Amino acid sequence: GINTRCNAVLSNSSSTETTEYADIDWDSIGFGLKSTDYMYVMKCNLDGEFSKGELQRFGNLEVSPSAGVLNYGQGLFEGMKAYRKQDGKTILLFRPEENANRMRFGADRMCMPAPTVEQFIEAVKATVLANKRWIPPPGKGSLYIRPLLMGTGAVLGLAPAPEYTFLVYVSPVGNYFKEGVAPINLIVESEFHRATPGGTGGVKTIGNYAAVLKAQSIAKAKGYSDVLYLDCVYKRFLEEVSSCNIFIVKDNVISTPEIKGTILPGITRKSIIDVARTQGFQVEERNVTVDELLEADEVFCTGTAVVVSPVGSITYKGKRVSYGEGSFGPVSEKVYTVLTSLQMGLSEDNMNWTVNL
Numbered sequence: 001g002i003n004t005r006c007n008a009v010l011s012n013s014s015s016t017e018t019t020e021y022a023d024i025d026w027d028s029i030g031f032g033l034k035s036t037d038y039m040y041v042m043k044c045n046l047d048g049e050f051s052k053g054e055l056q057r058f059g060n061l062e063v064s065p066s067a068g069v070l071n072y073g074q075g076l077f078e079g080m081k082a083y084r085k086q087d088g089k090t091i092l093l094f095r096p097e098e099n100a101n102r103m104r105f106g107a108d109r110m111c112m113p114a115p116t117v118e119q120f121i122e123a124v125k126a127t128v129l130a131n132k133r134w135i136p137p138p139g140k141g142s143l144y145i146r147p148l149l150m151g152t153g154a155v156l157g158l159a160p161a162p163e164y165t166f167l168v169y170v171s172p173v174g175n176y177f178k179e180g181v182a183p184i185n186l187i188v189e190s191e192f193h194r195a196t197p198g199g200t201g202g203v204k205t206i207g208n209y210a211a212v213l214k215a216q217s218i219a220k221a222k223g224y225s226d227v228l229y230l231d232c233v234y235k236r237f238l239e240e241v242s243s244c245n246i247f248i249v250k251d252n253v254i255s256t257p258e259i260k261g262t263i264l265p266g267i268t269r270k271s272i273i274d275v276a277r278t279q280g281f282q283v284e285e286r287n288v289t290v291d292e293l294l295e296a297d298e299v300f301c302t303g304t305a306v307v308v309s310p311v312g313s314i315t316y317k318g319k320r321v322s323y324g325e326g327s328f329g330p331v332s333e334k335v336y337t338v339l340t341s342l343q344m345g346l347s348e349d350n351m352n353w354t355v356n357l
């Protein structure tokens with residue numbers, strides 16, 4: 001149902017934006033920001049309730065230099081995608097209530113009020129529809145949706161901010177890694193860690209992503225696509241990659257690190273587990289060791305941005321292990337195809353995961 005406190009108000013609409021598609025080269029979009037037409041902004045007043053959300057022209061924000069998010073990192077984000085179906089008109093969202101609930105869970109950890117599930121979904125729908133001409137043609141990519149929740153009220157001493165802003169912006173995207181759909185090459189990180197027990201690794205706080213930049217840039221400078229993190233206690237169990245979750249396949253059994261507070265509970269991760277089980281695969285969520293990784297038949301990553309990315313090689317303590325022949329392994333290809341066909345509306349959604357716009 002539509003929450004009355006979050007009715008969108010469309011201001012400054014311009015006639016140039018009624019054309020079917022934005023004028024960009026849809027064959028080379030990659031994963032960089034393209035400024036789109038509108039963003040959704042909703043503020044939370046002192047009583048902890050979000051109200052009066054509205055669409056505004058996409059543009060810079062004005063915030064206090066003392067904002068909680070700028071000074072103490074009080075912020076969360078989400079990642080979602082909208083696809084255009086083959087008919088070019090129907091728009092599909094994927095499990096938006098999962099992102100809404102994850103933001104609410106993270107907000108509790110970060111001492112922030114959060115929009116209700118209904119407010120979150122209405123804001124996402126309004127933003128996608130207002131930027132419809134930026135949704136790529138079928139088969140050319142998706143509209144990436146980035147909801148943000150941040151402490152925008154001024155603080156000086158360390159404390160939760162007195163005011164919050166929920167914002168949704170979008171950008172058309174193609175493949176996340178420069179490799180495109182080709183396998184990525186990962187290096188196991190032995191020095192830096194992404195998360196600690198009792199920390200915030202299990203929520204989508206902005207600081208988790210700043211904390212991986214150092215290891216990621218060192219790895220990229222050496223030619224790797226990204227970094228795979230190990231647990232910080234035993235330095236032996238797989239956690240995740242900077243921007244996605246990890247899976248291994250051995251003798252047709254699929255395994256992935258279990259959710260235990262230091263791993264981001266990915267919605268693509270969870271969906272791949274369900275898809276794989278539906279396809280008859282055994283899936284185990286458990287501790288997965290780095291030794292098992294090196295002996296796996298297939299390795300792949302999952303995330304909203306990366307979708308399902310095959311891993312072509314892993315380097316650990318100077319030793320490089322390769323998988324596959326420069327493309328998907330059979331198990332990862334199967335789960336990738338089933339999931340993406342459902343997300344793009346190419347197959348029947350018998351999981352009831354998509355939302356039509």
Ligand code: COI
Nearest residue numbers: 079080243303304305306
């Ligand atoms: C996503 O996959 O949507 C994320 O939020 C990860 C981000 C690093 C791009």
